[in-house]
Amino acid sequence: MPGKPGTRIWRWRALTLFGVNALIVIHVLHWWLTGDSLARFVLDDAAHTLERGVVNPGFVLFALALLVTLLFGRFFCGWACHMAALQDACGWLLRRIGIRPRQFNARLIGYAPLVLALYLFVWPLFKRELLLPLIRPSWPALADWLGPVAPFEGWSASWRTSELWSGLPSIWVAIPFLLLSGFAMVYFLGTRGLCRYGCPYGGLFQQTARFSPVAITVDSDRCDDCALCTAACTAGVRVHDEISTYGIVVNRDCMRTLDCVDVCPHDALALKPGRPPAARGPSDGIRHYDLAAGEEGLAALVMLVTAVGTRGLYGQIPLLLAVTLGAIGAFLAVLGYRLAHRPGLRFAGRTLKASGQQTGAGMAWSLVITAAMLLLAHSLTVRLALERAEMLDRRITVPMEIVLSGSAEFLPGAVRRDAQDALFWYRQADAWNHGGLGLARWPHIPLRRAWLHLVRGEYDQADRLLQRARTARPGDPALIAAMADSRRARTAQQQMAH
Template sequence: MDLPARATASAAKVRRGRRRARYTVLALVHVAVLAHVLHWKLGGRTLSPLEPSEARDTLVNGAVNAGFVLLAVALAATAIVGRFFCGWGCHVVLYQDLAADFLARIGLRVRAVRSRFLMAVPFLVALDLFVVPAAVAWVRRGSAPEVHAGFLTDELWATFPGLGIALLTLFVDGFLVVWMLGSKGFCTNGCPYGALLATAGRRAPGGVVVSDACRGCAACTEHCSSNVRVHEEVARFGRVVDPGCMRTLDCVAVCPTGALSFRFGGTKGRERPPLLREREFDFGIGEELLLASVSILAFFGYRGLYHLVPLLLAVGLAILSGASAVVLARLVRRRDVAIQGRVLRSEGRLTVSGRVAALALGLFLLLGAESLATQAATRLGARAIERAELATSREEREILLDTAERHLIRAERLGLAPNPELELRLGTVDLARGRYDEAKARMRRAIELAPAMKSPHLGLAEAALASGDLDLAEKALDDLLRLDPANLRGRWRAAQLAIFRGDLESAEPILEAVLRDDPHHAGARADLERLREVRRGPAR
């Protein structure tokens, strides 16, 4: 549906002033982030990350941290005033708005793409990020975690990617997704925090309301960067009800009659908004199925790839993969195809832009397929190792180790970059087969590629213990327990190291502590019983 009118130049000027104010606030958010990092660098210890994803650690391990408090406060505030946190406090929103502004300056005014499947993606990601890990941990533990304070940390950057991957994430989620799916495309189609906040703010009493001064000019909708049909909603309901509204208040700033304002309370005599809103979508059911299947496969292919790709980057690449598949399918089946105003095919013939797009999108999908094949082979190898550890016969164990090694070597050949997880898995196979030098070499390479990854330190310690290199085992265990002081297997191996060195007095309390934390730890129980028997001496 076309808008009934264009915004005036004066309205646009007012909007730019409001946007500068919001950009200033978002710039101050970045200054605060830099100050946080600087405090950590100078002092070595600081407040835990103010990042909503850190709430997962609270749900899984019970550590109440700054990220959990931030998310809780944001949800509570959103339930009252709506999604101000998204519009005025999220750095990714800033990057998306800057990307939309840049594209507009070069003559490309991006339009929001609406998809049934993509609407559900943020909620699925939120389940994967928060609900599933917490549920698995609670079931394994048999109860909820013990709540404790976790507001300070020595490793501020431990859960964040390196600079290169961080910049790539911002480019993908903050620019490419906007270019293909429209303004705030990642907020709408990928952000798990946005899903939680949109749900919390669905019935917020504070919102944008309209007065009788409204003339229906649609300047508000013209300048809304949240893709809300403001003029239609206020005419029908007396207020903005779309949960996608991020309270940037651009609509309030540009209204030429001052009819819009932010206020609390309802509007009398207007239609009550439905729980499920009517929407117009850009894809048919067949395209939705293609979009969903390719996006899901791409997500599993990209997530954790080479131990580098974080969750939000994987989400961005996944939804771009799905959208790319739909565009390529249209290029094959339709005579006329355009994306964000750029004509790719006209009257059955590819334009220059169409040829470039077909090549670029095809190569991008091939990259996704290669990533998926690499990840699948790695996971099949890891699964075979797990089954080998539970094998009841030597023959079965050797067959499973052969299978694991075959899958892992295939993944190594398919990979386009060094992979610490592959080095770890192949080192585990070497260790299981008594190839201790090869195992130590693999574990060392994994540590070089991912120093904060815990399992290679443990694997190196176990290979060193098995080969009698006690000094190397001690160093590897020291590094592991520095990263994860509560690591049960690492503490058990540290006790075994003390036993090998004849220090039974040090080993006993370590084993007792391991058994307090895990009364069913068979290895620690057996070692403790033997140790006490040795200390008692032969029966008289």
């Protein structure tokens, strides 16, 4: 099958990607067995280097990947990224069971990776060096809402770690993440759905590759415009159109898989030096976009709201998973819109609507989309309740010594009212089995609620909350410290009463 498992280059690429994953497993095993290993090669950590000045293996990998991309194009994305391996494997498995992933070509959300890259790599520096110093004097509340930034403490290096997994998601988040970013993204958005719509590093690589002096180049005397190269491309690049217009592949989504080179029956394509894509054609090359203007807006809005609303939800959802949910949400929103507005619709080889009537498959998809949108609305409600609680909580700036001295009852009425309102909203955001609307518990809520009860002099409630939280997290040092504080405040208050 052209450009798919079985071709020569695909085998080499599969072997390389397998090797990358094997190295990751060996690294984790080494750390697990010895308790100390080389620090992790996670590209996220490059952002920490830029922010705090700590050089680590993640930064070195990132710098190397960027250099290779600048010189030769996105070989890292095609040959060395574990997420590429996941998507390729999921695409292959889906094809094996007869499901052929189709490309979802949306213009606006195609810029999401670039926006994410700016958010991850530029925003923290911009916020620390420019924005916060500018706004803090006049809008301290806004500065507080934007949150603190880590200070730059000079350049240093960190090569080894005993906490390889620290900051990475738990297994209960990692498994759904792999299923969603693998199977669901591939099924809804195409074989490289995550690369095209959700990967922040891809956002940087896309732009860097535009200046690479090496490109997929056509020998036009050999090309007969059969479009087999386009059919083989898992990144959705219209290879035959781009080479006939520009002489090279100019598309930012080209990940140098070389499937197009491999599949060409006339050996018309080759990787050759020449003028870079940026000097030849637009970054999205020649794309036929699937969405009308209104659908583009809808997809972008749903993706933005979903990603912002679900990031960090219940203290669990990492950025990449939130963006994955956003991209899937965008697709479902467009599908739902079309189901409602078009007289006829087909998706994934099935008729969902004909002559204005939904079929059984159409109704099933309507149910899925409605459930997804209700879940999103619920998550946003919980998130807004938490935002409100935290906003009120931030207004309470009573020094801890005063609260722990047992004199909370002498605090101003406005402070006690803010504490009461914050308690109300924290309770709404809390898990359903703790009296709230949430589907799970936010790890920090028990501590904040306990603190607010202490501010109000409600020692029993504070103790009860902390006891309950400690049953779930027995060794948590923050909880143990908070319980000691609570006891101190109660004792001080009792002494004052006598």
